[in-house]
Amino acid sequence: xxxxxxxxxxxxxxxxxxxxxxxxxxxxxxxxxxxxxxxxxxxxxxxxxxxxxxxxxxxxxxxxxxxxxxxxxxxxxxxxxxxxxxxxxxxxxxxxxxxxxxxxxxxxxxxxxxxxxxxxxxxxxxxxxxxxxxxxxxxxxxxxxxxxxxxxxxxxxxxxxxxxxxxxxxxxxxxxxxxxxxxxxxxxxxxxxxxxx
Numbered sequence: 001x002x003x004x005x006x007x008x009x010x011x012x013x014x015x016x017x018x019x020x021x022x023x024x025x026x027x028x029x030x031x032x033x034x035x036x037x038x039x040x041x042x043x044x045x046x047x048x049x050x051x052x053x054x055x056x057x058x059x060x061x062x063x064x065x066x067x068x069x070x071x072x073x074x075x076x077x078x079x080x081x082x083x084x085x086x087x088x089x090x091x092x093x094x095x096x097x098x099x100x101x102x103x104x105x106x107x108x109x110x111x112x113x114x115x116x117x118x119x120x121x122x123x124x125x126x127x128x129x130x131x132x133x134x135x136x137x138x139x140x141x142x143x144x145x146x147x148x149x150x151x152x153x154x155x156x157x158x159x160x161x162x163x164x165x166x167x168x169x170x171x172x173x174x175x176x177x178x179x180x181x182x183x184x185x186x187x188x189x190x191x192x193x194x195x196x197x
Contacts, residue, residue: 003028007042011052015061015132020048047104058130063091063109069099071123072136073112073145075157080126080136083164084157087129094119094137094145112149122179139165140176144183147192166196 006026010018020030033050036042042050045057046066060072060080074092078084091109095101096116105111122141125133137145146153146161165171176193180186 003032007036008052011055014065015058015130016051016055017045017058017062017065018042018050018052019065056130058128058132060091060128060134061130061132063093063105064134067095067101067105069119070095070101070105070109070135071119072126072134073142074110074149074153077126077136077142077145078157078161078164080128080134081139081142083139083142083161083168112145118183121182138175139168139170140172140179143176144179144185144189147180147189148183148185162192162196166193 003026007018007023007028010022010026014022018033020033023033024030033042037044037050040053043053044050046062049062049065051057060076064070064072070093072080072091073094075084075088076092079086079088092112093101093105093109094112094114096119097113098116101109101111122138122144123135124138126136128134136142143161143165146158150158176189177186180189
């Protein structure tokens with residue numbers, strides 16, 4: 001198998017993204033990647049990440065591949081759940097409060113911090129618009145995050161999210177109550193949802 005076939009296979013297996021590390025494992029050096037980039041065969045989308053020039057970039061997958069300590073949350077999670085039809089201008093992620101995200105993540109995303117013991121609460125996999133799976137919070141955790149951060153997000157986004165959740169056939173009120181108790185916002189969540197349910 002020649003190096004182009006190896007790179008095409010790598011891209012197929014990784015949602016279109018070729019990383020420096022994965023290419024090196026296949027015997028393709030950074031110098032070769034730089035040459036392919038200069039020739040226009042591939043393009044650099046982030047530090048250490050490339051896609052073939054004829055492919056479309058999946059921003060969400062690219063962000064996720066840069067850190068194992070982030071989960072898409074808030075407005076981005078609402079978008080992935082189909083509750084919001086607006087693509088967020090700036091993607092939102094949550095990280096454990098004992099971790100520092102990379103400079104690139106801080107520049108590209110709106111970052112929320114949570115206690116490490118609550119970080120994985122409600123983590124699930126959701127499909128991006130490009131069809132790749134990324135880590136995001138489930139619907140109930142997303143509602144808790146929206147309520148918890150209600151002063152940092154727009155009123156329109158906040159109210160639309162709560163109304164959509166209240167009308168959703170997928171809602172799980174027991175799970176929502178459990179998460180709200182663990183996050184110590186049960187009273188606030190009940191106050192808002194009692195009006196809508």
